[in-house]
Amino acid sequence: MDFLTALRISGAGLGVERTRVNLATSNLANAETTRTAEGGAYKRLDPVIQAVPFPAELGEAQSLGSPPMKAEIAAIVADQTPGRKVYSPGHPDADPEGFVVFPNVNPVHEVVNLMSASRSYEANATAIDTLKTMAQRGLDIAR
Amino acid sequence: MSIERTQMLSPPVGNIGTEHRAPTPTDEGKNVGPGSFAETLGNALQKVDGMQMDADAQAEKVALGGGNLHEMSLALEKADVSMRLAMKVRNKLIDAYQEIMRMNV
Amino acid sequence: MKIFDTTLTRLEEALDVRLVQHNVLAGNVANADTPGYRPKALDFSQAMAAAEQMFAGEGMASTSARHLGPAGEEPGAASSRASTAATQLIRETPGTSPSIDGNEVDLDRTMAGLAENSLQYGASARAAGKKLAILRYVVSDGGS
Numbered sequence: 001m002d003f004l005t006a007l008r009i010s011g012a013g014l015g016v017e018r019t020r021v022n023l024a025t026s027n028l029a030n031a032e033t034t035r036t037a038e039g040g041a042y043k044r045l046d047p048v049i050q051a052v053p054f055p056a057e058l059g060e061a062q063s064l065g066s067p068p069m070k071a072e073i074a075a076i077v078a079d080q081t082p083g084r085k086v087y088s089p090g091h092p093d094a095d096p097e098g099f100v101v102f103p104n105v106n107p108v109h110e111v112v113n114l115m116s117a118s119r120s121y122e123a124n125a126t127a128i129d130t131l132k133t134m135a136q137r138g139l140d141i142a143r
Numbered sequence: 144m145s146i147e148r149t150q151m152l153s154p155p156v157g158n159i160g161t162e163h164r165a166p167t168p169t170d171e172g173k174n175v176g177p178g179s180f181a182e183t184l185g186n187a188l189q190k191v192d193g194m195q196m197d198a199d200a201q202a203e204k205v206a207l208g209g210g211n212l213h214e215m216s217l218a219l220e221k222a223d224v225s226m227r228l229a230m231k232v233r234n235k236l237i238d239a240y241q242e243i244m245r246m247n248v
Numbered sequence: 249m250k251i252f253d254t255t256l257t258r259l260e261e262a263l264d265v266r267l268v269q270h271n272v273l274a275g276n277v278a279n280a281d282t283p284g285y286r287p288k289a290l291d292f293s294q295a296m297a298a299a300e301q302m303f304a305g306e307g308m309a310s311t312s313a314r315h316l317g318p319a320g321e322e323p324g325a326a327s328s329r330a331s332t333a334a335t336q337l338i339r340e341t342p343g344t345s346p347s348i349d350g351n352e353v354d355l356d357r358t359m360a361g362l363a364e365n366s367l368q369y370g371a372s373a374r375a376a377g378k379k380l381a382i383l384r385y386v387v388s389d390g391g392s
Binding site for chain 3: 001002003005006009010012013016017020049050051054066067068069070071116117119120123124126127130131133134137138140141142143
Binding site: 211213214216217220221223224225227228231 | 251252260263264267328331373376377380383384387388389
């Protein structure tokens with residue numbers, strides 16, 4: 001368990017949070033997109049985050065404890081919740097009954113996600129900063 | 144930090160009686176009686192050498208990208224201190240030898 | 249030659265365990281948004297006690313390459329034993345802030361833990377460095 005491991009764990013955390021931010025901003029930007037390449041309205045994207053055990057670098061000793069895990073994005077899935085329908089017969093994307101399907105994006109929800117991801121990103125960055133300080137102190141032992 | 148440190152600088156007086164001639168630096172490695180000064184010196188020098196190798200191994204580990212920074216620093220510092228001490232002992236021994244050789248017998 | 253006493257060994261062990269502790273806490277921070285994740289924790293005093301036991305069980309610490317350990321270990325293995333002992337003591341703990349998605353990491357407490365750990369690491373490193381500096385000073389007859 002050393003500096004490199006800690007750096008990789010925090011680095012992975014940064015990556016996960018950045019992806020969350022990207023997805024939240026993408027959802028917000030497409031909150032009114034009624035037409036997509038795959039047909040139909042934009043569906044909001046959700047990250048699936050999972051914790052993965054770090055590759056065993058200490059040999060069997062690691063299997064006895066409960067090693068620290070890093071986080072990673074397992075997948076990005078589209079939210080299949082049907083979007084809201086608005087009656088608007090003049091709209092170019094209106095269906096035969098005159099309803100337009102708008103994306104299932106709730107801007108408030110996305111902004112909250114954005115803030116949470118931003119906070120976690122900062123926390124990971126602070127963890128790396130802390131590690132840098134510790135490394136400096138460790139090296140200072142040898143003047 | 145203990146008294147053993149200063150014991151390094153002056154040979155155990157009692158052991159000199161078990162030998163049949165005055166110890167010289169070149170005696171290192173030769174068997175001059177059990178628990179002799181030469182043996183003590185030899186062991187100590189082996190330990191110093193061991194610490195140097197320890198420091199080398201740690202530095203290599205870090206150079207190759209893995210390794211533990213504070214472990215490396217500590218190993219280097221210990222190697223530094225032990226080598227300085229060994230040098231002091233060596234100088235004192237040579238001084239003592241020269242002193243003895245100067246004696247009119 | 250017992251120039252390096254037990255205090256220095258304790259400090260070395262402390263440095264190793266603190267580094268493991270950082271890894272544990274960083275892992276919790278990285279997983280602050282993973283659904284269903286249960287935070288991990290390491291009890292510092294427990295880990296230090298275990299490290300001391302491991303050290304005592306081997307008799308003299310073999311920091312020399314010439315003195316092969318029980319399994320013919322390589323140099324520098326003495327202090328990484330503390331690291332191994334600590335790693336074995338990492339446990340999952342019930343979190344203090346359960347949320348809807350099952351994630352139980354308390355980010356604020358974890359960040360505070362990281363700060364404290366870093367401070368203690370720095371203190372132990374400073375102490376070890378100072379001890380060795382004193383030795384160097386003595387050995388060099390007051391030189392540098």
